[in-house]
Amino acid sequence: MSLLFLLVAWSATVLSCALLCRAALAAARALPPAPEAAGDIAPDPAAADRHASGLTLYEMAYLSGGPHRLADVVLVLMAQKRRLLLADTGWATVVDPVGTDAVERAALTAIGPEGQRHIPAVRDALVGDAAVRRVADRLETQGLAQPAAVRPGIGGAVRLVKGSALVTLLSAVATYWTAAPGADSGQVLIWFTVPQILTLGLWAVARFELHPYSDWATVAGERRLPATTGSRDAPDAPGTPPGSLITLALRGPTALTDPSLRAALHSSGA
Known part of the structure; x- marks a missing residue:
């Protein structure tokens, strides 16, 4: 039973981390290298104010x-x-x-x-x-x-990473409670720390590099609000x-x- 819980935790971790990396890469490729100056953009005739x-x-x-x-x-x-x-x-x-x-x-x-x-x-x-x-x-x-091609990838992927961190924690708790009496489940629980570190670490990186996870504004757009x-x-x-x-x-x-x-x-x- 412990191997089943471990498989669930690792599957959720690998899938969510891969999706987040893919979403971040897609966003980096889709966005222009640098925002153009406001003077280079045709003015909006309807935006007087x-x-x-x-x-x-x-x-x-x-x-x-x-x-x-x-x-x-x-x-x-x-x-x-x-x-x-x-x-x-x-x-x-x-x-x-x-x-x-x-x-x-x-x-x-x-x-x-x-x-x-x-x-x-x-x-x-x-x-x-x-x-x-x-x-x-x-x-x-x-x-x-955000270009339409990358919405709402990053925000959804970050939510998946947070969810997989919770799944890993619950899987570890379930493994502990379902262990046979007297069995040493410490070795198995150690294996849960690896996916937990991966998800929490990637979440921290995303929080620092990609936050806020807006479906519409880029980081530059958020700063202009x-x-x-x-x-x-x-x-x-x-x-x-x-x-x-x-x-x-x-x-x-x-x-x-x-x-x-x-x-x-x-x-x-x-």
Whole structure:
């Protein structure tokens, strides 16, 4: 029985470590060698207002939560401008059918000619829209966003490594408790320390070299996000009121202070 537990521990360790190394190598190959200077990138005509970090609101949303977060931000932005009405039942209704930029126009197109649509359907339509893809492509070109080819490899692989460390520990405990009375299980337990050292060591290396394990932002992208140092729980930037659009972009719908807007996004599956 002890050999079976040992086999399980080693299998989980080898598989998870191999997947993490593969994901890290794929990310290194897919990312550009160095972020291009902001001046070398074609300006976004729809991004007149940029944060001090040099990122637009849409770019911050994408780097923090991907295209779904960007969709939530543009819907709330248009609701605050009184162009949309977001009901707490999860429906979006057009009030003013005029978009001021490509993403707002894409949101209106996603809602459709009837002027009303369920928010999850609007969000899904926006995710595949060309305006949102242009935001993603621009960030990938600058080396700030993870290429689609490597998402969400590193984060998932790190979770597997942590899981295999737990599997190894549980396997060692099970081996100890199932050992025959009077049997010396010390020698067998020593073999469990090797996979445990491998998983914990690789986890520590990943924490130092690859953290944060974002599915959307690269390390350079995380550093550009305002009021964060790799943590989604960082305080707001100076002068940024709690529940603002920047806070929504960085942390998601739970950061909204308006209960009706928060209910609209949560009731729609956000």
